[in-house]
Amino acid sequence: MRKVVRLNEDQLRNLVMESVRKVLCEEYKEIGSVEFELENGVKVKSVMSLRNEGGKQTYHIVEDDGCYVPYSQSLKTGKSKPTYYLFPELFNSMKRLPDLPLR
Numbered sequence: 001m002r003k004v005v006r007l008n009e010d011q012l013r014n015l016v017m018e019s020v021r022k023v024l025c026e027e028y029k030e031i032g033s034v035e036f037e038l039e040n041g042v043k044v045k046s047v048m049s050l051r052n053e054g055g056k057q058t059y060h061i062v063e064d065d066g067c068y069v070p071y072s073q074s075l076k077t078g079k080s081k082p083t084y085y086l087f088p089e090l091f092n093s094m095k096r097l098p099d100l101p102l103r
Contacts, residue, residue, distance in 0.1 A: 009051055027052070027053055027089065027095065028050040028051065028052050028053075028057075028059070028087070028089040028090065029050065029051060029052075029053070030048060030049070030050055030093055031049050031050065031058075032048070032051045032052050033045055033046050033047060033048065033049065034046055034060070035046050036049070036058075036071070036073060036080050037078065037079050037080065038071070038079060038080055038081070039080065040079075041077045041079075044062055045062075046060035046071075047060070047061055047062060047068070047095050047097060048060075048061045048094075048097060050089060050090060050093060056075060057072075057073070057075065057091055058072075058073040059071065059083065060073065060080055061071070061081050061090075061093065061094060062063050062099065063100065064098050066101070066103050067100070068094055068097060068100070069082055070082065070083050070090055070094070071083060071087065072085075093099055099102055
């Protein structure tokens with residue numbers, strides 16, 4: 001016996017959007033504080049890092065001069081540079097970091 005599920009237009013739209021998001025966007029997980037290398041060769045320690053499920057892309061958050069700065073690690077060189085893209089997981093991780101003291 002089959003069960004019939006009735007969905008309104010908004011429910012159907014939300015289900016489709018969630019499915020597309022899961023297919024197109026890999027989830028990022030927080031991996032804690034790690035040491036990484038900047039493009040200029042300097043090694044720094046992040047206050048928080050995130051890696052996608054496939055382990056191919058890593059983002060780091062560093063405290064620099066009273067600001068949190070996100071870095072994207074290059075897949076080719078393994079070195080990191082500042083990024084201007086704040087995807088939801090990175091943004092949510094940054095919101096959970098402690099407030100920095102006012103200067």
